[in-house]
Amino acid sequence: MAKWLGVAARSIWPPLVTAVVVVATWEAVCRLFEVPAYMIPAPSRIWMAFITNPESLLFNAGVTLFEAVTGFLIGSILGAMLGTAFAYSRLLARGMMPYIIAANTIPVVAIAPIIILWFGHGVQSKIAVTAFLSFFPLALNMMKGLQSYDRVIMDVFHVSAANEWQRFFKMRLPNALPYVFVGLKLNVTFSVIGAIVAEFVQADKGLGFVIMTTYRTLNMPRLWAAMLLSALIGIMFFALIALIERWAIPWHSSMRNDE
Amino acid sequence: MIHDVRDTPPNIGGASDPLVSFDRVSMIYGAETEQAVHALKDVDLHVDEGTFVSLIGPSGCGKSTLLRVLADLIVPSSGLVQVGGHPPEAARQSREIGFVFQDPALLEWRKILQNVALPLELQGISRAQREKEARRLISLVGLDGFENVRPSQLSGGMRQRAAIARALSTSPRVMLMDEPFGALDQITRDRMNMELVGIFETTGITVLFVTHSIREAVLLSDRVVVMSPRPGRIVRIFDVDLPRPRTLASRDSDAFAELVSLGTKELEEGYGDQIR
Structure with a gap:
C-alpha cells in the first residue's frame, strides 16, 4: 500500500507540471489576444462560472456519475456473464458473435432515443444506454481471457482431479483477470460517454443536460466547466479501476514498475 | 542385462x-x-x-x-x-499419479507455497494441513525461504523444483x-x-x-x-x-x-x- 502511494506520488508531478504550463499559457493567450469567451473562455472565466454556482454543477455531475457507475456495473455484470457463456460454448459464440459485433457498431446517438423511449424520461433510461455501451467490451474480453489459459496448467488440474468449478475459479478466472481489467477500463470511458449522450437526447438534469442548455444560451464558460467536470468524473472513475487492478493482479507483467 | x-x-x-x-x-x-x-x-x-x-x-x-x-x-x-x-x-x-511437465506450469498469481499446495487444495485438504505438507516438500526440493515468492521471480530450475514439489504433494x-x-x-x-x-x-x-x-x-x-x-x-x-x-x-x-x-x-x- 505504502509502496503504491510512493509510486503514485512520484508519477504525479510530470502531468501536474504539464497542467500548470497549459493553464498558464491558455490564460495568457486569452488575455493577450482578447479571445472572445464564446470561442475559448479563459481558465479564470471557467473557474468563475463554476464557483458562482457550484452546487448546481456538482449536483448535475453527481447525477451523471450515478448514471455512469450504475450503468457500468449492470453492463459489466451482464457482459461478464455473456462472455463466460461464450467461452464455454463455441456454438453459442459462433451463433451470436456476428450480431454482438454488429450491435456494438451501432452509434450510441442512434440507439439512445430508442432506449429512452423504452425506459422513460428518468435516470433509468440513461442507465440503460450506459449499460448497453459498457456491455460489449467486457463480454469480448471475458471470453478471450477465459479461453487463453495455458494447456499444460489445464493438464495439471486434470491430473489433480480438479472439478469444473475448481478449474473455473482457481484457474480460468484468475487467468482472465488481466483481460477483464482491459474490458473494465474501456467500459469506464464508454459509461461516461453513454450517460452524457443519453442526457443530450432527453433529460432535465445531469452534465449532458447542462451542456445542452448552456449551448443554447451560449453560456460558454459554464459549458466548459461542465465539460471539464465530465472529464474529471471519467478520470477519477478510471483511476479507481486502475487502483483495484493493481490490488487484484499484482502478479501480472503489466503491473511491474519500471524501476 | x-x-x-x-x-x-x-x-x-x-x-x-x-x-x-x-x-x-x-x-x-x-x-x-x-x-x-x-x-x-x-x-x-x-x-x-x-x-x-x-x-x-x-x-x-x-x-x-x-x-x-x-x-x-x-x-x-x-x-x-x-x-x-x-x-x-x-x-x-x-x-x-503425479505429473511433472517440461514446462513448470505454475500459477503466476500464486506464491510458491500456494502453488505447491494446489493439488491438496483441489483435494479439499484443510489450509493448515496442506501448507504444512507444502512446506515440507519445498524444503525437500531445496526451496527453503522462497515460500512467499511468486514464480516469475524464480529461475527456470527453481520453478521446476516447485513443480516437482507440487507433483509430490498428494504422495502419489x-x-x-x-x-x-x-x-x-x-x-x-x-x-x-x-x-x-x-x-x-x-x-x-x-x-x-x-x-x-x-x-x-x-x-x-x-x-x-x-x-x-x-x-x-x-x-x-x-x-x-x-x-x-x-x-x-x-x-x-x-x-x-x-x-x-x-x-x-x-x-x-x-x-x-x-x-x-
Missing part, C-alpha cells in the same frame, strides 16, 4: 504384480484420415513398484504419449493400461516426468538430477521419466526403455545395475560408459529408420 522384447517376456522386474502395466497398447491419432499417425503400436511394458524407469527415443516414438495415457490425459485407441490394478481414470481420481505412487529438465542448462540439470535421485532413493516412489539424453537416463534409472518411431514401439529394454545411491561420480565408471554406448547404439538404430 539386455532383454530383447522380441524374445523375452516384457515383465521387467518380475515377481509380484507390477504397479504399472501396459498391455498391447496402441494409440492412433486421426484414425479416419489419410495422415493417421501410429503414435503407439502394441506396446507392452510392466513396471514394478519402486523402480525408476526412463523412456528414451527420437521425437515421435510415443514416449510422451505413453505417460499421457497413464495419466488419463488421453485414452488409448486399444489395449489395457493399469496403475495398481486400476484403470488410469480411477488412479487419477484417487490421486495416485507413480511420478510421471516428461522431459522435466529439458529446458535447463547443463549444471542446473546435473543438480536437479541429483536431487531427483535423492528423492527417489529416500521415498521409494515409482518414476517414469522421459528424456532425450541417454546419459541422463542411465544416471538416474534402474531400467531404460528404448523406443522407436513410426509406429511408436519399444525396441529394447536394458537394466542399469550401477550401485545406489547414485552420485554425479557414478558417471565416471566403466559400467556407465558401457551402458551409455549400448543405449546410444540402440537409439541410433531408431534414428536410422527415420533418416532412410
Whole structure:
C-alpha cells in the first residue's frame, strides 16, 4: 500500500507540471489576444462560472456519475456473464458473435432515443444506454481471457482431479483477470460517454443536460466547466479501476514498475 | 542385462504384480484420415513398484504419449493400461499419479507455497494441513525461504523444483516426468538430477521419466526403455545395475560408459529408420 502511494506520488508531478504550463499559457493567450469567451473562455472565466454556482454543477455531475457507475456495473455484470457463456460454448459464440459485433457498431446517438423511449424520461433510461455501451467490451474480453489459459496448467488440474468449478475459479478466472481489467477500463470511458449522450437526447438534469442548455444560451464558460467536470468524473472513475487492478493482479507483467 | 522384447517376456522386474502395466497398447491419432499417425503400436511394458524407469527415443516414438495415457490425459485407441490394478481414470481420481511437465506450469498469481499446495487444495485438504505438507516438500526440493515468492521471480530450475514439489504433494505412487529438465542448462540439470535421485532413493516412489539424453537416463534409472518411431514401439529394454545411491561420480565408471554406448547404439538404430 505504502509502496503504491510512493509510486503514485512520484508519477504525479510530470502531468501536474504539464497542467500548470497549459493553464498558464491558455490564460495568457486569452488575455493577450482578447479571445472572445464564446470561442475559448479563459481558465479564470471557467473557474468563475463554476464557483458562482457550484452546487448546481456538482449536483448535475453527481447525477451523471450515478448514471455512469450504475450503468457500468449492470453492463459489466451482464457482459461478464455473456462472455463466460461464450467461452464455454463455441456454438453459442459462433451463433451470436456476428450480431454482438454488429450491435456494438451501432452509434450510441442512434440507439439512445430508442432506449429512452423504452425506459422513460428518468435516470433509468440513461442507465440503460450506459449499460448497453459498457456491455460489449467486457463480454469480448471475458471470453478471450477465459479461453487463453495455458494447456499444460489445464493438464495439471486434470491430473489433480480438479472439478469444473475448481478449474473455473482457481484457474480460468484468475487467468482472465488481466483481460477483464482491459474490458473494465474501456467500459469506464464508454459509461461516461453513454450517460452524457443519453442526457443530450432527453433529460432535465445531469452534465449532458447542462451542456445542452448552456449551448443554447451560449453560456460558454459554464459549458466548459461542465465539460471539464465530465472529464474529471471519467478520470477519477478510471483511476479507481486502475487502483483495484493493481490490488487484484499484482502478479501480472503489466503491473511491474519500471524501476 | 539386455532383454530383447522380441524374445523375452516384457515383465521387467518380475515377481509380484507390477504397479504399472501396459498391455498391447496402441494409440492412433486421426484414425479416419489419410495422415493417421501410429503414435503407439502394441506396446507392452510392466513396471514394478519402486523402480525408476526412463523412456528414451527420437521425437515421435510415443514416449510422451505413453505417460499421457497413464495419466488419463488421453485414452488409448486399444489395449489395457493399469496403475495398481486400476484403470488410469480411477488412479487419477484417487490421486495416485503425479505429473511433472517440461514446462513448470505454475500459477503466476500464486506464491510458491500456494502453488505447491494446489493439488491438496483441489483435494479439499484443510489450509493448515496442506501448507504444512507444502512446506515440507519445498524444503525437500531445496526451496527453503522462497515460500512467499511468486514464480516469475524464480529461475527456470527453481520453478521446476516447485513443480516437482507440487507433483509430490498428494504422495502419489507413480511420478510421471516428461522431459522435466529439458529446458535447463547443463549444471542446473546435473543438480536437479541429483536431487531427483535423492528423492527417489529416500521415498521409494515409482518414476517414469522421459528424456532425450541417454546419459541422463542411465544416471538416474534402474531400467531404460528404448523406443522407436513410426509406429511408436519399444525396441529394447536394458537394466542399469550401477550401485545406489547414485552420485554425479557414478558417471565416471566403466559400467556407465558401457551402458551409455549400448543405449546410444540402440537409439541410433531408431534414428536410422527415420533418416532412410
